[in-house]
Amino acid sequence: MAKKSIKIRAKAKKGVTTVKSLMSHPMETGLRKNSKTGKLIPAHFIQEVVATHVHDGGETVRMTTHWSGGVSKNPYLSFKFNGGKKGDKITLTWTDNKGGSESATAKIK
């Protein structure tokens, strides 16, 4: 697969952690045509993103998303959860419709 392509920023404030992330992915719907050949470009998009919060007590899944090709290219995802503190970690893992997968971890600031 492509090189490391997930950017994560996580910030804890007043007991609420905000996670912002950018993933690098073509997000092809499978409905577009190649303008030169007229052939359909095969679908290639992220289907699942799982956000796991790694803390002292173990791991907690904070968010699971299922996406279609309707999410924009190089998808942006932001969410919040109660809990989390500086030094904890957030792991994001995506899986696409071709079975590709990538994962990245960032510390909460």
Added chain:
Amino acid sequence: MNTDMKRRVFLRGSMAAGAVGVAVGAGLLAPQSVMAAWPKAAFDAKSVAEAGKTAMGGTDIVESSDIKIKAPDIAENGAVVPVTVTVKPSMEGVESIAILAASNGQPLVGLFKLGEGAVANVSTRIKMGKTGDVVALVKAGGKLYSNKKNVKVTIGGCGG
């Protein structure tokens, strides 16, 4: 992936709504290497109500102003429409949020399942083929709520 897992997804979908039957009839349930958890039937659904019911398993959808959708009134580029869905804390027990673009051929764009402690506030960027409503569906306490916001698109984002 084994067939049993596939069947499980299929059954869940068909119990939620008759949408699967429609999808099968249209030849949309062709075998594909999808994960068992990915609700294909819901993503293939052609209407907002159908997609919502298939994805979230509810029957009635109630409009609620407790759901706030932040999206531009006019999107110059339909390929990148930023959408933020926030649910007021007064609505308790939010389990999942779905973002749909009503004018897209396959309206369901994203399904966000809230984990432990997650706040009902998600943002992403979606594609919109043409002007239409961005619909947010929220499942809270076993019931479905929705709200929508019209977004005008000047350049469609689904074409080549």
